[in-house]
Amino acid sequence: MSDFSALIGRIDNLLDKVQAKWLSPPPATDWTALAWRWQASPAGGQLQALQYPHLIALESLQHVDLQKAEIVRNTEQFVHGYPANNVLLTGARGTGKSSLVKALLGRFAPQGLRMVEVDKQDLTDLPAIMECLRGRPERFIVFCDDLSFEADEPGYKALKVVLDGSLASSSDNALVYATSNRRHLMPEYMADNLELQRQSGEIRPGESVEEKIALSDRFGIWLSFYAFDQDAYLAVAAEWLRHYGISEFSDEVRRAALQWALTRGSRSGRSAYQFARDHAGRVGFAASRKSAGSPAA
CATH class of the missing domain: 1.10.8 (Helicase, Ruva Protein; domain 3)
Incomplete structure (x- = not known):
C-alpha cells in the first residue's frame, strides 16, 4: 500500500511539473532586448529574449551590393515610419541571404529596429505573434529563415494570412523578411505544366499552380542571390x-x-x-x- 501511495505521489509531482511548464501563463516579455525567438507552447507561446543576438556588420557582406542596397533602403523607410514591403530573399545556398537580414539589426537597432525569429514549425502562431507586437513603439522584422513548404502544411496558410490575406488589418510596425532556396517556397512538379493532371483528375490544374505562386507573390520585394564565381x-x-x-x-x-x-x-x-x-x-x-x-x- 505504501508503494502505491508513493507512486501516486510521484505522478502528482510529475503532473504539477507538466502543468507549471506547459499550462501556466508565460512570463512577461522582456522588451529591453534587441531580438527574440518565438517559443511555442500549449499555453499560447512567448517571445523569448536572445541575450546574445548574432550581430553582423553590413560592410562584411561582399558581392551582394545590389541586394544589400535594396533591403537597406526598404528597412530604412520602415524604421522611419514610412510604408515598406515584406521581403523574400531566394537563391543559392550560402550566398548571404540570412546574414544580410541579421546585419540589418546591427545597423538599425539604434533607430528602434528589433527582430523576432520564428521557426518554420511555429508559423501557425504568426497571427498571435503579430498581435503581441501590435501597438509597440519599436519596429519589428519577423524573420523566417530557410522556408519551404509542402502543399498541406498549416504554416503555409498562416503566412499567407499574415502577409495580406486576412480581414484584420496588418500591423504597421512589423514586416516579414523570409529566406528560401525555392523561388516559390513550394515544390514544383512536371505535372504542373500539363494541361490536365490525369493522375489527380483535376480539371483546372492551372489554379493549383497559381496557388503555389500566390505565397511568394505576397512579398512586395524579391531579392535573388546567385552562386559566386x-x-x-x-x-x-x-x-x-x-x-x-x-x-x-x-x-x-x-x-x-x-x-x-x-x-x-x-x-x-x-x-x-x-x-x-x-x-x-x-x-x-x-x-x-x-x-x-x-x-x-
Whole structure:
C-alpha cells in the first residue's frame, strides 16, 4: 500500500511539473532586448529574449551590393515610419541571404529596429505573434529563415494570412523578411505544366499552380542571390581573412581557399567565411605554439 501511495505521489509531482511548464501563463516579455525567438507552447507561446543576438556588420557582406542596397533602403523607410514591403530573399545556398537580414539589426537597432525569429514549425502562431507586437513603439522584422513548404502544411496558410490575406488589418510596425532556396517556397512538379493532371483528375490544374505562386507573390520585394564565381569567392575569402587580422593573401593561401571550395562543393560566401575561420585559426594556433616553444603539430 505504501508503494502505491508513493507512486501516486510521484505522478502528482510529475503532473504539477507538466502543468507549471506547459499550462501556466508565460512570463512577461522582456522588451529591453534587441531580438527574440518565438517559443511555442500549449499555453499560447512567448517571445523569448536572445541575450546574445548574432550581430553582423553590413560592410562584411561582399558581392551582394545590389541586394544589400535594396533591403537597406526598404528597412530604412520602415524604421522611419514610412510604408515598406515584406521581403523574400531566394537563391543559392550560402550566398548571404540570412546574414544580410541579421546585419540589418546591427545597423538599425539604434533607430528602434528589433527582430523576432520564428521557426518554420511555429508559423501557425504568426497571427498571435503579430498581435503581441501590435501597438509597440519599436519596429519589428519577423524573420523566417530557410522556408519551404509542402502543399498541406498549416504554416503555409498562416503566412499567407499574415502577409495580406486576412480581414484584420496588418500591423504597421512589423514586416516579414523570409529566406528560401525555392523561388516559390513550394515544390514544383512536371505535372504542373500539363494541361490536365490525369493522375489527380483535376480539371483546372492551372489554379493549383497559381496557388503555389500566390505565397511568394505576397512579398512586395524579391531579392535573388546567385552562386559566386571564382574571383568573387576569393575576394570574399580575403575580406574575411582581413577581418581576422590576416592581410596577406599569398598564392599559397589562394590555392588553399580554392581547395577548400572544391572539397565543399561550393563557391559561396559561407564557404569563404568557413575557410577564413579555419585558416586564421591554424595560423594563430601555430604562432602561439611557436612563441611558447612547443614543437609544431
